[in-house]
Amino acid sequence: MGPFEELITQLYEVLFTRHPALRGLFPGEMAFQEAHLAQAFRYLLDRLDRPEEIAETFTRLGRDHRKLGVRPAQYAAFEEALRTALRVRTGGRGEAGLEEAWVRMVRCGVTAMVRGAEAALHEPPFWRATVTGHQLVGDDLAVLRVVPHETFRYEAGQYTDLESSLLPHTWRPYYLAGEPDAAGAVELHVRCTGPGGVSEALVHRTAVGDEVRLGPPKGNLTLGEEPAGDLRLVAWDTGWAAVKALLQEVDRRVRTSPGHGVRRVRLFLGAPDVAGLYDTEYLAGLERRRPWLSVVPVTGGAPGGEGYGRLAAAVTRAAAP
Structure with a gap:
């Protein structure tokens, strides 16, 4: 484990010790979550000279994180845990300037996330949906049809994060395969590549009548304006x-x-x-x-x-x- 990953592990340890109620917002297995945070940190570090790009990306993240139950006030607890983790990792000998630089960097992203969450208050943080079709194709692929309980609008080429009731607080992205049918069902194609995880649960342990949750649609793999030519x-x-x-x-x-x-x-x-x-x-x-x-x-x-x-x-x- 490198120093970057050690900082993140320490951060979550401090966060959950001081605010145990927040543990319920996260999956039981934290490896994916920690890797996701590491990716966000690297994204910020690589784009410190491009604040507009950071603001755009983290505004979308803020909208998306509403499905996790994250509230703006909880970002303050995260900042506090980050400060403590930095001090622990440096043995209390770190420079104040370094700590403040990290906090300013994170605040840049957090401010945009709060803005994105507030701008999305007109829509649900997630959509409950019922599985109405589950077709196994071979041993490890399933085509699912799910009907959202509320109107779920998306563009062709977008994807959604999906949570199975079998794995609370664990979300994985899947592309939406076409327009909703007459019953409002949307289609998802899921490949199980190994034991455990959301894909395994959807392919091998999900049946018609089960409930899942869909996050806000996102992604820009869309046609956009009328394309010209082939x-x-x-x-x-x-x-x-x-x-x-x-x-x-x-x-x-x-x-x-x-x-x-x-x-x-x-x-x-x-x-x-x-x-x-x-x-x-x-x-x-x-x-x-x-x-x-x-x-x-x-x-x-x-x-x-x-x-x-x-x-x-x-x-x-x-x-x-």
Whole structure:
């Protein structure tokens, strides 16, 4: 464990000792949370000369953190714990200037988070939802359909953090796979990559009728304004969920805008093997009905290595004159 991680461990130890009631806002296993905070600290340190970028990012974080039950007053307890942790890690010999520099840095992010939380008071901090569909695809992939209890608006290409009732205070991000159906259900594709965690709970221990919670939709993998020219979409495995949403959005624009110029859309869809290509019936039907769509399946290799290389090579070949 490096000095940075040691500081964070010490910070949470102080925080929970002095404010034990705050422990209930965090997951039982803190490793992911500590890594998340380390990432936030590094983000701040790398962008001290870009305060506008920090403000934009941490404003979004403040909106998102409402789902955790965090209140503005609790940030003061965090600052107090940070000061103490810094003194402990330096054996009480740290310079006052260093401590104040850390506090000013953190306050820069916290101020934006409070602003973001206050600006989002018009919307729920999270949305309760009921599982209405749970389809296993192979041994470790599930396609879920969940119906939010309140209106849940999002753009194609966005994702949501999801909490299972089996793992309170533990949230993981999943892309939303298309528009809600007539019943208001939204679709999520979840791959279990190991034992424990939210994905394992959703794939192997979740059934129709169970309840989950959705965080505010976020992300900018969206079409934005009307795109011009051809469109290439690239996805590996469950990345298909986000691309499915984008394809549905393109289809909606083509159908509802008479003056819309039908572009050519090419989808490069990768998986370790042919069996890993799922939802193929839907995709084949869409390709038959929409002459502007062509699908290029790419199989072979593991994610993150040879598989991504094959996928990138296929896209590059298609782009060559």
